[in-house]
Each structure stands twice: as C-alpha cells, then as structure tokens.
Amino acid sequence: MRSETPASPGDPPAETPSRSFIETARRRQLIDAAVATVNEVGYHRASLAEIGKRAGIVKSAIGYYFSSKEALLLELVQEAFTALGESVLGAVSGHEQATARLRAYAEAYLAHVDAHRHAIAAAVEIVVSHRTADGTPLYLVENEEDTALLRSILTAGMEQGSFLRMPIKVATGFVESVLDHAITVVQRDPRADLGDLRAHAVPFVLRSLGAGDE
Amino acid sequence: MRSETPASPGDPPAETPSRSFIETARRRQLIDAAVATVNEVGYHRASLAEIGKRAGIVKSAIGYYFSSKEALLLELVQEAFTALGESVLGAVSGHEQATARLRAYAEAYLAHVDAHRHAIAAAVEIVVSHRTADGTPLYLVENEEDTALLRSILTAGMEQGSFLRMPIKVATGFVESVLDHAITVVQRDPRADLGDLRAHAVPFVLRSLGAGDE
C-alpha cells in the first residue's frame, strides 16, 4: 500500500512500470470524481462512498491511493489553486507596466476560472467548508503568498503613479473581491456565461484604482 | 410544546402572559449562543450540545423552543440579514440622487457589518455551509430581493447618467463583492479594524462606476 508523495527526484520507472501508471490514473480519477461530487452535493455530503460511486470504486479502495479523505480533498484544492496561480503568473510575466500587468492578471484569472470552473468551484467549496481537527478553516490559514503577486503589482503601480495610493491590504482585498465574484457566479450556476463579467471586470477595477480606463 | 410560527393574526396575548416571556428569552438566548458557537468552532462543529452548553441548556431542551437545529440556524440567518437590510434601507431613504444613495447604502452596509460583525459572520458562515435535505445550499436559493435595493440604485444612476452604463447584474455583483469583502475580513479576524476599508470603499466603488470621486 503506497500513497501520497508521488515521486522522489530520482525515481526509476523501470521497477514500477504499470502499477505507477494505474496508481496515477486512479488518483486522477478520484480527484475528478471528488470535484464532481463536491459540485453536485456540496462539501459536507461528499462522502467517500459518494466519491467512490462516481469513480466506479468502492470507498474502501480509496484508502489505497489516498491516506484519508482529507488528503484527497486537500490535493484537489492544491491542484486547482496551483493551476490558477500558474495561469496568472504566465500571463503577467509578459508585461512590465503596472496597468498592463494588472490587466493581464485579471484577464488570465477570469479566463482560468471560466475554463476550469468545476475544479475551481469545488476547491473553493472545500476551502470554505473544511475544518482541520482543531476547527480552524482553510481559508483562514492560507492567505499570504497567494496574494503576493497581486500585491506587488498594485504596490508598484502606486509607487509609479499609475494607481491611486491607498492601503495595499485594502486595495488587494477589493480587487480580489471583484475577481472572486466570478467564482461565486459559477458556483451559483455552473453553466453561467461569464462573458459580460469578463468584459467589464478589467475596466471596472482599473477605474476603481484611478487608472485610465483604456 | 409550541414552537415556530410566532403568531396568527388574531392571537390574544391574554392567555400567554409569562410563558411567552420565558420562551422569547430562551429563543434570544439560544440564537445568541448559536452565533457564538458558529463563530468559535465553525458551522459543522456547531452541534446542538455545543450551542446548548453556551446557553446553559441541555441539547434536548432546545427542541422545546426550536423544532429543529435547522430552524434555529435559519432564524439566526434571517434575523441578521433582516437587520442589515433595515439599516441600509433606512440610510438610503434619506437621499434622492443616485450617487448619494449609493454612498449611503455602502456606508450603512459597512457600518452595520462593523457593528454587528458577530451576527453577520455567523449568518454568512451558515448560509455558505448549510445544505437543505436535497443538498441545495442556502446562498443559491436566496438571491433575488436582497439585491433589489442596490439594483434599483444602480439602474437609476445609469439612466440619469451618474454611473457608466453596464449590465446591471454585473454592476450589482461587483459592488456587492466589494462590500462583502468587509464580511470576509471580520470572518478572518473578528477583531479586525475596518477603518481603512470603510474609508476607501465608497470612493473605490464610485470611481469604478464612473461617478465623480467626491
């Protein structure tokens, strides 16, 4: 029984040819099933049995690939947010000017949410609902670092006069709130059209920061 | 054993003099205890036993005043949002011009969240986490009507040229997102200072809507 910790740096695939294959396939399958389950019945009804049903696996077999339900859900969350972060980072890195970087950030963020709405919605549902053993919610623990990029963009923009000066924490929170609204929309209706929202979000936040509209 | 459905239209108070008193006191006590419990341990750890402990009541006695746990939590939610709605409505009704009305709306909203942060945070936690028997979350069901006032302000402002034209749904969602950010802040830290946020929120949304800053 092996689980977790997919691979150490030097990992000869020779001695684990197909088992490693089936294991990664099962993990992928289970994470996808968990996404579907959480989106359909919500976090606190997403039991292992329900997740397994959608993956065509009995719940006891899940323990073979994930050490616990929490490990499965947390991997789902990490995967979804990592992908979002990479999308945004890639889009931003092509620009120098603060306004352009913010525009790229927002557009990439919304595009990613639009394209990966199921994974994002499930991850947010989990982050909001899940509690560790001592009762602390996830969205309270993880908050630094995630906003680092946005914070640096806004700080730079304020220093070079592109944006109005205001407390960085406030500005970051406001911009994030507007962008996160897209997530709320797809949570409410998984088939919602984000076209209008995506078209107006960037001008909206640029105006709010005191930058030129276009 | 009576619970729920406070009163039919013609309900002589003569035959329920002191029992009604103790009953309302207990209900108040239990709702307050539920707020504290949800804020301290989160929704899904807020058991009836835990709520009762904070109210000095055994869980079995709770059923005497609330027909179910769900009824208790839903009354908490309704009470908190009704109070918020009344605060905002009272503040807005004193103004005619759209910009002034929006400013009053936002300031009253944030002031109420600041002053009643515990009740608001608990209500939001419940709305986000609670699922009915068929699995539908609360924040999906209740969405009309709550935004009616804000929508009417924004619509009027756009028609009379105070705000830039954009889809009303998008504009409402954005403004709400910025205001709701205050709730997220107090959820993360119940003792957070909302001063900076309150000071910048109104100019922020007014700029974003294309209205003059001051």
Place this chain on the structure above:
DNA sequence: GGGGTTTCAGAACGCACGGTCTGATTTTAG
C-alpha cells in the same frame, strides 16, 4: 396543597460517516 401544565435534564435510539478488516480476484514475475 393538589392536579395539570410547562420546563428541563439525562438516557437511549437511529443514522451516517470515515476508517479498517477480511477475503476474493486480478495482475505481475520467475
């Protein structure tokens, strides 16, 4: 002060869930 009602506390029940155990079946390797 006694009968009925209201109020409450503790015990007990039923249920759902996560996790584990026990075999059976399949896959892999020599």
Place this chain on the structure above:
DNA sequence: CTAAAATCAGACCGTGCGTTCTGAAACCCC
C-alpha cells in the same frame, strides 16, 4: 504455470450527531 504481490469489494466498527423518550422538578391556577 504458479506463487506472490497488488488491487478491489463487501462487511464491520467506533464515533458523533440530531432527535426522541422518560421522568422529574418548577410553576400556575383553584
């Protein structure tokens, strides 16, 4: 082909919860 390992499925167990049951105080009106 066969033995060992991997994989899987159903049954089982412990826990925590909401709810209900049982009975005992407290209170009220006469």
